[in-house]
Amino acid sequence: MFYIDQFVYTNKMRNSHPGERLAFALATMFISVTVNQPVVHLTVVAIMVGFLAFRAKIPGYVILKLFSVPVTSLLVGVMTIAVQINRFETGMLFSMNVGSYYLGVTKASAAVAVVTLLKSLSAVSCLYFFVLTTPMIEVIYTLKLLRAPAVFLDLMMLVYRFIFIFVETAFQIYTSQSSRWGYLGFRRSIHSFGLLFANLWAKSFIKSQAIFTSLLSRGYEGELNVVTPAYNWSSSNLLLFGFIDLGLILMALYSGVVM
16 A cells, blocks of 8 residues: 555545545636636635645645645746746846846746646645545546446556556565665666666566456456445535535636636
8 A cells, every 4th residue: 555545545534425525626626727816726725735634634744745746846847937038138027148138037927927836736736635535446436426438447446556566566676675785886776776677567567467367267357346335425515515616716706807
């Protein structure tokens, strides 16, 4: 089990219907990517983080670690939006002369970069809300309710399982190499990593074939049937989620954003 799955399977929102969380996450994400008002994006992030921390009871340091990954890449990405190259310095908040051109940031480009950053963060927070409160088996259950193709669901489940096999095999090889001082020094580390990479694929393939053989021995006929508990829709959750999304829409309209 991955480190993050420990919190997913023990979160306090698992008793609710996964369809409620999916509908809320998708509706809120749609609102986030549609509007260009920073206050709406910040509100969405605050709401999703609040649900994760106070209702799902996921530790704050886990949420911060997860958000640090997209924030880093987003900051690099929005820098390309904020920085402009012009022949003249006029209109730039600050600039740097590079040959016959000026490299700098204008008020318009900075505004676009900020909105893009906040919009992306709000969409990511919606995704994290669903992922951190819904185990894979419940995701597949929800997709079954939406009449997703069985082949697509089986591929999702098998790929999810093979990721565990891949990581577990890599960790076993790495542990074996480390116990033999395989990563002592730069040159030896490069050599050991090459051996790990070369053997990883072969060992993972062998283990995946063993899993497929075990499936066949248990009567696999092209569709994975998984027993899932019966979920009940909660009217209080639906009202709460609907009230939040309605409030976000009213906030966007009040801010002068055309949906």
